[in-house]
Amino acid sequence: MKVKCRKDILAEGIGTVSKAVSSRSTLPILECILVSAGEAGMTLLGNDLELGIETKPMEAEVLEPGNVALDAKIFADIVRRLPGEEVFIETMGNYVTLIKGGVSEFKILGQPGDEFPGLPEVEAEIGFEMASGTLKDMIRQTIFSVSADESKPAMTGELLETGNGKLQMASVDGFRISVRYADIDNKELERKVIVPGKTLSEIFKILQSGAQSVTSVYFGDKHAVFETEDAVIVTRLIEGKFLDFESVFQTEFTTFMTLNVQEAADCLERASLISREARKSPVKLSIDKDREMLVVDSNTETGTFYEELPAEIDGQSIEIAFNPRFLLDILKSIDDERVRFMFTTPLSPCVIKGVDGENYKYLVLPLRLKN
Secondary structure, three states: OOOEEEEHHHHHHHHHHHHOOOOOOOOOHHHHEEEEOOOEEEEEEEEOOOEEEEEEEEEEEEOOOOOEEEHHHHHHHHHHOOOEEEEEEEOOOOHHHEEOOOEEEEEEEOEEHHHOOOOOOOOOOEEEEEEHHHHHHHHHOHHHHHHOOOOOOHHHEEEEEEEEEEEEEEEEEEEEEEEEEOOOOOOOOOOOEEEEHHHHHHHHHHHOOOOOEHHHHHHHHEEEEEEEOEEEEEEEEEOOOOOOOOHHHHOOOOOEEEEEEEEEHHHHHHHHHHHHOOOOEEEEEEEEEOOOOEEEEOOOOEEEEEEEEEEEEOOOOOEEEOOOEEEEEHHHHHOOOEEEEEEEEOOOOOEEEEEEOOOEEEOOEEOOOOO
């Protein structure tokens, strides 16, 4: 293989596929990036057998087609530090690979490209397209409540459910539920799959925010495919049953409170400075109907915090306590100016929704206040 390409294009491609490279594997070749050159150009592939990412053909001058698997970390470090604007790559005997840029050249030992595992084949007939920016927002607004508890595999991923021209993404960590909705172009598709949270975190980094960028999503029996303008991402799906979370979102509430999102987030940020051990020292919210006021206070060994915020309140006054970080994660993900909190009792879940739209909803469990 002999190929010449721009350094910035190559470095960007390496950064993309490195997200799917295994850091510790019993198969050393999975710690590599597959470099392939052919008529269409040059492609890069990373694959840890759970997540695979391949670039679309990149602009390159292919002098001789072929492929080689190169250690991902060494390859990335070399390209990053090469002088000049172009990189020349040539494989020689025993997979020794020359990497040259400007006046510098390296020779590193590669592995046979034919032994590198390719992306699994997924039927690409049933899927949908949506704006990449919308999908990126949906991940951002739900990923923080994916569980890290490996004993419950389904909760370490997010539920993606399609039906009636809608995509619903949901995550649950045992303390919170995050749900986000968006329209899709396929009104016939009805599927439920669980995508690993790790995959969605990496997809979030790859997706573009621009309104013109489009991502195609396909679901197979055991895999999902996310295809952007620059890369193809294939992930193994999580098997198992996702929590029936809809039943937890009750509709009968006794207290409704509408707040400015930024003001509430700033207040809770200040409160969390005192409540560092949030489970032992939660932040108390006192919703005062008579004064149309939310009082936020915290009393810990570190010190005390007290602040009042104006609020629109309907229903009964109530005192309830939360881990401030759980509320902050939600407020920081919301793009609206105002948000609505709904309560029933001091020990019942709080539900958070938009004031005007119905494209997201959150549920947070309260903590018991000490007398």
